[in-house]
Amino acid sequence: MLNIADTLDHWCRETRAFALATVVDVRGSAPLPVGTSVAVDEDGNAVGSISGGCVEGAVYELCRQVLHDRGAPHRAWFGYSDDDAFAVGLTCGGELDVLVQRMDPATRPHLAAALAEVVRGGPVAVAQVVEGPDALLGSTLSVFGDDGRIAGGTVDGGPMDRAVADRAGALLRAGRTALVPLGGDADTCPEQLSVLVHVAATRPRMLIFGAVDFAAALSQVGRFLGYHVTVCDARPVFATAERFPHADEVVVDWPHRYLEQTHVDARTVVCVLTHDARFDIPLLRLALDLPVGYVGAMGSRRTHEERLRLLREADVTQDQLARLRSPIGLDLGARTPEETAVSITAEIIAHTNQGTGLPLTRITGPIHRPAGRVDQRSAVPGGSS
Template identity: 80%
Template sequence: MLNIADTLHRWCREARPFALATVVDVTGSAPLPVGTSVAVDEDGNAVGSISGGCVEGAVYELCRQVLSDQGAPQRAWFGYSDDDAFAVGLTCGGELDVLVQHLAPEAQPPLTAALADIVAGRPAAVAQVVAGPGELIGSTLSVRADGGVTSGGALDGGPTGKLVAEEARALLRAGRTTRVTVGGNGDGCPEPLTVLVHVHASRPRMLIFGAVDFAAALSQAGRFLGYRVTVCDARPVFASTARFPHADEVVVDWPHRYLSQTAVDSRTAVCVLTHDAKFDIPLLRLALDLPVAYVGAMGSRRTHDERLRLLREQGVPKDRLARLRSPIGLDLGARTPEETAVSITAEIIAHANQGTGRPLIRITGPIHR
């Protein structure tokens, strides 16, 4: 539902009832991920997409029906049709499990509270029950960045609500939207529930060290991908906002000192572009010991070999050195700063999603994992 948060927030403020269709499970290759939603209001206005066009008409009609009936939530399954290319289905070969429910904003304080945080840019999570006892289907609970909970209805208090809140808090910290199962194991919730937790987290960070031309192109690519980009260099003549207009911040400091003082997490990408040992070695020694997602360093293979030798002399163990992506980037034949930025960001994406980096035509199996 976060793909249409702005509109849903406006509809909630206007106390406008709507039907919400949400992808709660995906099998095989599908164009959009779990958590993506379509909403339709009582005037027939629609927003969002769950399939890139394949099944939108059928979902729209189902939303209209749910709005008219104002009854229990409904489930719908959409899969590939071999017999009729124009039949309702996913021509990409995947399968979608969709939950459609009627929502009256005045009866959904958790959703209204979370949407207010999200449109204001604050981290928040919405837990939505998508499978379990009938009276709980569609129930929501929201969690704020400070851990506070807004609940209502069937999830208001009690052991079930507490279990759902714990899962939502954990996923908000991780910055990940996913399905989880709670209960059914003697922990106070007798029947298992499947909960889809929609997470709006702060933007992941991309830390670029080295105020060079490659950093200018990489900062633009990183911002395009949704990262909060910082460019850091110890040389004030090079580290200026005028040279890096796409960076969220430009810092003049020694790289290792800045990294030791700034906040990082499991989504942070560290890109070292200085290829100067006096900057690189203390910086990489620290970066490889931090719980970040990616550490890459620019330089030739000769520079890389020398860098490894110096890091070993500094006592960096073998398992830490194995985390270093150097020379940085995928083999795209890149030469210009812009091409190199694509090469680096492609490797970051592949690493984060456990992709191979190989052409899709050369591999088998599903495209979307």
């Protein structure tokens, strides 16, 4: 639902009831991920998309029906259809499970508060029960901030609320929307639930070290991909806001000193473009010891071998060196700064999503990798998104 937070926030401020259709499970090559939503208000206005067009009409009618009937949440399944070009189905071959429920802002003030916080750019998680006992289906609970603070709503009014909030807080810290199984025990809830945790996290950070032309192009692509981009260089003549208009901030400082002092997490990516061992070695020694999601360094293979030698002399372990992506980027034949920026961000995307980096024509199986599920026994406070 947070993909359409702007419109839902507007409807909530007007206390306008709406039906919300949310993708709660995906199998195969479905076009959009778990957590994507469509909403329809009582005047028939619609916002959002869950399939890129192929099942939107059927979902719209389900929303209208749920709004009219004021009944219980309704779950629908859409699968592949090729017998009739106009049949309701996913021509991409995937399958979607969709939960449709009525949302009344007057009875869910916490949801209105959560949507308003998302619009302001704050970190929010909204947990939604998408499978379980009828009495709990569709119930929601909101968590604000990284500390798992319950902002409102309830699942069962008891121990399950704390369990859901803890898991939602962990996913919020990791920046991940996911489907979580919970319950099935006497301490929380005897019946097992599936809870979809919608996450709107703060932007992940891209730290670019080295105020060079490649950094200018990389900062532009990084910003386009949703990163909060920082360019850092110790040379004030080069590290200026005018040279890097797409960076959120430009810092004049020694790279390793800045990295020591700034906040990083499992979603942070570190790109070292300095080409100078005076900067590279203390910076990489520190970066490879931090819980960041990606560390890459630019340079030729000769530069890379010398860099590895110096890092080993600086007592960097082999396990730490295995985290280093150097030479940075995928083999795209890139030459210009702009092409190189695409090469670097392509590797970051592949690394983050555990992709192969190979052309799709050379691999088999689903194009879209399974995502959005978290094992009940595993927490995710440090996992990358």
